[in-house]
Every structure is written in C-alpha cells, then in structure tokens.
Amino acid sequence: MSASRPTILDVASRAGVSKSLVSLALSGSDKVSDASRQRIERAAQELGYRPNAAARSLAAKKSRTLGVLVLDLHNPVFAEILDGVQTEVRQHGFTTMLVSGGDDPALERADIDTLQQFQIEGLILISHRLTEAMLREVAGEIPTVTVTRDDIDIPRMDMVCNDDVEGGRIAVDHLVSLGHRRIVCLSGGDNPVSHSRARGYLEAMAAHGLSDHAQIVSGGLTDTAGYRAAKEALEFSPTAFFVANDIGAMGAIAAVEEAGFDVPGDISVIGYDGIRLAGLRSVNLTTVAQPLAELGRLAATRLLERLEKPARPAHHDQVSSQLVVRGTTGPANPSPTA
Amino acid sequence: MSASRPTILDVASRAGVSKSLVSLALSGSDKVSDASRQRIERAAQELGYRPNAAARSLAAKKSRTLGVLVLDLHNPVFAEILDGVQTEVRQHGFTTMLVSGGDDPALERADIDTLQQFQIEGLILISHRLTEAMLREVAGEIPTVTVTRDDIDIPRMDMVCNDDVEGGRIAVDHLVSLGHRRIVCLSGGDNPVSHSRARGYLEAMAAHGLSDHAQIVSGGLTDTAGYRAAKEALEFSPTAFFVANDIGAMGAIAAVEEAGFDVPGDISVIGYDGIRLAGLRSVNLTTVAQPLAELGRLAATRLLERLEKPARPAHHDQVSSQLVVRGTTGPANPSPTA
DNA sequence: GTGAAAGCGCTAACAC
DNA sequence: GTGTTAGCGCTTTCAC
Secondary structure, eight states: OOSSOOOHHHHHHHHTSOHHHHHHHHTTOSSSOHHHHHHHHHHHHHHTOOOOHHHHHHHHSOOOEEEEEESOTTSHHHHHHHHHHHHHHHHTTOEEEEEEOOOSHHHHHHHHHHHHHTTOSEEEEEOOOSOHHHHHHHHHHSOEEEESOOSOOOTTOEEEEEOHHHHHHHHHHHHHHTTOOOEEEEEOOSSHHHHHHHHHHHHHHHHTTOGGGOEEEEOOSSHHHHHHHHHHHGGGOOSEEEESSHHHHHHHHHHHHHTTOOTTTTOEEEEEEOOGGGGSTTTOOEEEEOOHHHHHHHHHHHHHHHHHOTTSOOOEEEEOOEEEOOTTOOSOOSSOOO | OOSSOOOHHHHHHHHTSOHHHHHHHHTTOSSSOHHHHHHHHHHHHHHTOOOOHHHHHHHHSOOOEEEEEESOTTSHHHHHHHHHHHHHHHHTTOEEEEEEOOOSHHHHHHHHHHHHHTTOSEEEEEOOOSOHHHHHHHHHHSOEEEESOOSOOOTTOEEEEEOHHHHHHHHHHHHHHTTOOOEEEEEOOSSHHHHHHHHHHHHHHHHTTOGGGOEEEEOOSSHHHHHHHHHHHGGGOOSEEEESSHHHHHHHHHHHHHTTOOTTTTOEEEEEEOOGGGGSTTTOOEEEEOOHHHHHHHHHHHHHHHHHOTTSOOOEEEEOOEEEOOTTOOSOOSSOOO
16 A cells, blocks of 8 residues: 555646646546647556545535435345446446435435435435435435335426336236236335325226225335235235235245245235346246336436436426236135135 | 535534634534534534535545445345445444446446545455456555455455355255255356355265266356256256355246256255345245355454554454255255156 | 644636 | 646644
8 A cells, every 4th residue: 555645746747747737638628638638648547546536526516426325225126226227327427326224214314414425416216214304305405306206296306206006006907807806905014105006906996896805904115024914914815915016025925825825826916016036937926017227217317417407397207017927826716725 | 405505614603613613523522612512513503514525535534434346236145245234334433335236347446446536445345356456456555355255365455255165065965965966056157156165065075975976057146147057957957956146046946947847846956145035935945044244244344443453464254154944955856857 | 622724636717 | 738726625733
C-alpha cells in the first residue's frame, strides 16, 4: 500500500498540464488537444489514478449514482428485477447503490438515509414497508420511483407496477377452468401487492358466482409464511390455493404435502411472480408471471427521465402478467383425502 | 423540493454557534457544553439536516463504508451470507455498499473500481471471478477479505472459507453409507470452491476404493448448469449425484425427474450450501450445509479488525460444514430404470 | 468550550 | 486549447 492514492494533481504534473485540463480530458470533453489527452491518459494509467467519487460529487453537486432499496434479498424475484434496473442504469453511465435489510419501516427509512448521505440523485424503491408519511418525505426530497407499490399517489413520484388485480383474476380463472370451487387465497399480508392480488381473487370469485367460497388467509411473502398460512388454511378443505407469491407457494406446497395431500392431485397450487426457480422441473410451479426484468428496466428509465425533467407529471406504468401453467395445478379433485 | 439541503452552516447559524462546534457536537465529542449540544441538536432536527457523506469522507479521509461484491444475487446463498455481514458491520457503525452483476472478471473489476471511487475502507469479496493478478492488485490497494475463495494466498489479505474438501468427503461418505457406488460429481466448474469440493469427492471415493467409479462432469453454479450437467451425466448410469451447490442440485433433480427417474428411488442427489430453500418440504434437499451467516459475520469481523491493524498477518479462517439429511438421498437402487 | 482557518480532491466558470 | 480561481460541505488543528 503506497503513500496515498494519486490525485488529479499528480496526474496533471506528470502529464505536464494543469489539473483542470486533466479534469476536462478525463470527462471526455472535446476541447482538449489529442496530444494532451494522450499524455494525460498515459499519466493516469501509469499512476493507477482513480477518481475520488466523493470529491467529484461534492464539486459537481451530482453523484451519477442511483440508490436502490430492496425488500428482501432472499427472494430471487428482486434479483430478477434488479437485472433490469442494472442493465438500463449502466447504459446511462450511472452507478447503482444497493441496500436492503431493515425489517421494519424505521430501519428501512434509515437505509434510505444512508443512500441520501451518499448524494444519490434518484431512488428506486422495490419495497413497500415505508409508511405513507415516510414515503412522502422521501419522495419530496429526492426523485423517487416505486416498483411494485401503487397504493400511494404522490405528485412527482413515478410508479411502475404489475397489474396485480388482473393477475389475481388470471389465477382464479385458471383454477376455475379446472373445475375448482373451494379456492383459498393465501395472501401475502398487509401490503399493497398482496392487497391487489387478493382483490383480484375476490373479484374473480364473485364473477364466477363463487363468493360464498371465497376465503382469504393472511400470511406473508416468505416461504415460511406460505407454509404456515397453508397449514392453517387446510381446515377449509380447499381444492386449490392461490398464493401471493412464488416463494410463498413453495412453502405452501411443502405444507400441503406434509399433511399427506398430493399436489396437484388433491390440491392445486398457483403462485405469483414467475421467478426462474419456479420453472425448475423439481418445483414446476404454475404461476402468474410478471415481466420482472422489464419492471426493473422501466423503473430505471422513468427515474432517468425524471432526472432530466424533474417537474414532469408522474408516470404510472402498469405491465401485465401472464399465466404460466406448469405442474402444480390440475383438475379439481372433489374430495381430497389425506 | 426546497432550495437545497441544509448544511452544517445552516445548523450553525440557527443554533448561533460556529460550524466547527456543530461538527464536534454531531460527532459526539465531549468538549461541547450540554447547552450548546442541545441547541445544535434541536437546530439540526428542525432543519432536517443530514450530513453529506461525500464531504465528510473527503475531509476526514475515511468513509466508514465497506464494499461488498457478490457473485450472483440470484442465488439465495449470498443473501444468507450477507445477513451475517450486515449484522456485524452495522454494529460497528459502518455502512455497506453492495455491488454485483458483472459476469466476467473485467466487469467485476469495474464493479470494484466503482466501490473504490466511493472511498470504501475495506472490501469483502464473496465471489471468485477475479483473476489472480486482479486480486493482487485490489488487495494491494485496499484491505480485502475473500469469502468462499482460498486459492490465492496474498500477504495481508484475510480469507474466510468453508472446508470444502471436507464437505465433499462428507457428501460422498453419506452416499456410500447408503450403498451407492456409481456416484457422479456434478462440479460447479472452474473455480476454487468447486475444485475443493470435487477434490473432497475424489479423495473420499479413493478412500472407499471407488476410484474406478469416480466421474466428474463439469457444469456451473446455477440451476440451469446443474440441469445440463445432470442430463449429460445420466449416461454414466449413476445411482447418485453429488452436486456442487444447492441451486445446481435443484436443477439436477429436475433433469433426473424429466428423464423419468425417481429421486431418491432411482437416483439420490445431495447438494451443498444449506440454503433455507433447500429445507422446504417441496425441495427437501439433502445437503452439506455451511454456516452461512457465520461466514459473513466472520468476514466482516476480520475486515474490521484489519482496519484497526492494517499490517497484521493474514487470517485464514475455515469453518466446517454439516451434513443435513433430507429427502433426496436414499438407499442405492442397483438398477434404476427409466 | 469555542471559533477561525486550512484544506480534502474535484468541477466549472472565467480568463487568456 | 489551456491555466487560474473559486468553491462544494465537512473535519481538524490551533489559538483564544
């Protein structure tokens, strides 16, 4: 470890020019002669110079960095959305700073705080833990786009979402077409995504004249939550479960099989999200698939656009899901046995 | 969006003190009178003051931020390691900056570059894509600890690893104890983890006098890689697969079942990692489980220690895995039929 | 205890 | 084209 990192000044003196020329050259300005540019680039190269983002951001008053907050790194659905975000963001020469981890709103707010201290220029929220007040506060301070959350309408905040109500309907329609009537919804708990999906479920059940059978068991968006909810929901002797997300559905299947039922022989299970994992033959989960990478790409695009035009009205994008039929749903079994 | 964020100067004038006092007070110095401290804290509060990390890092020449590079966000194994990292890092008042995404060494090097520009004080590498030259370069510039990679010994670089050779042996011992002989290793490809695990496999096969049956098919560390490798390996008519990691094992199971075989009736499958997902009844994967969170915690600890004592000799920690028997391994079936 | 002053490494006018 | 000059918001001596 040498004395200390070389600065733009070291590069300047080595190249025999002033530090401003170095700055210009390194930022790709066209008002630098080729000769100088080359000398500067060589000097930087030889010195192993690396710009100091802190200084740059301080001076330029922009960091070219976007913050991303993610609900839960354990659920691969976020990695798939992030792929889309990254692709788009990189193309525009921005960097991305990722945080995750806080389980409650306050911790999550603290995570965003960290992001803000790093002078991020915009924020992508792939989470829904923030309270409305917090969200308003954040969105008021920094260009923000939410992914997967459309419950709170804030003037200049963009939202990109899947049509979760439609998705819920798609799931129910599929199940009903297979002859199911006692369809229980294992909801993902108290958050906008889950609410919408549950609403779609309710609407579709009603549309099929099945309101009497409609039954929602509230759980969460993790595997264990799905497991528990399914266990509890078994008492309604359902022939099918519509689970709020794929990971939860995997948990639900575990509970169903543990209780001695066959999937889909006795009970069908349909998930939501369309994570790659669900496509594995060993999982083979029927699901309502969102265009995950597209969701991420769109979010990044909207945010980048807003950085250009901060005042433009909010965009509310909605993408559509698609039913992917695999092995966990099948014809209704009128009297499943344990 | 108001004029512009309040700075330490705004806080100072509102509290009627100088900016240096504010700085002192906010960093918890004891040479500030209680009266001043309170006025300052109130002012900061009222203004919604948030420190500018860029300025702070520039002035203090330290960022209190650690960089973390992760191989693949799609594999939950990294989320579980990260949990351990985060827990430890937060306790010490440090922040963590996470990057991931580059598929090849150069891109990954670029990711680290980004991290360095943000003046991270230390680096946790949960990846193994970097070439030896790159790793030396990086480790020479910044305190670095690798997790999950112990192939390159660099003077002041700490390493925390699982004993993957032992893990490989554990897997084989388990399979052999079930009567398996034609055990094929679906390796994770050309990287240190996979090499060690494969070596453990080879050693154990030899120890059991099964060297003639030893067979390694090279794949990768993703579900699809496991799937493909298994498909290919079926030609050796194995009675068991030892797969380099859990996600790969899930892919392998898919291939096995797709070919009409039963797991574990015809072919047993054992994975490696011990991700939570593997414990789901619907997956129910027998595996060699690493203490994931502990791995992360240890890495963070070592790095934090090194920041204190930059020159101390490198620590090479090794943790042990544990066999977790679940439903994908069973007694050998002498003649599996499709 | 408290304030003044000198930078940290960089960008962005502005002169030349 | 190129150099000079002010800061960006903060920490940190060093006087008082």
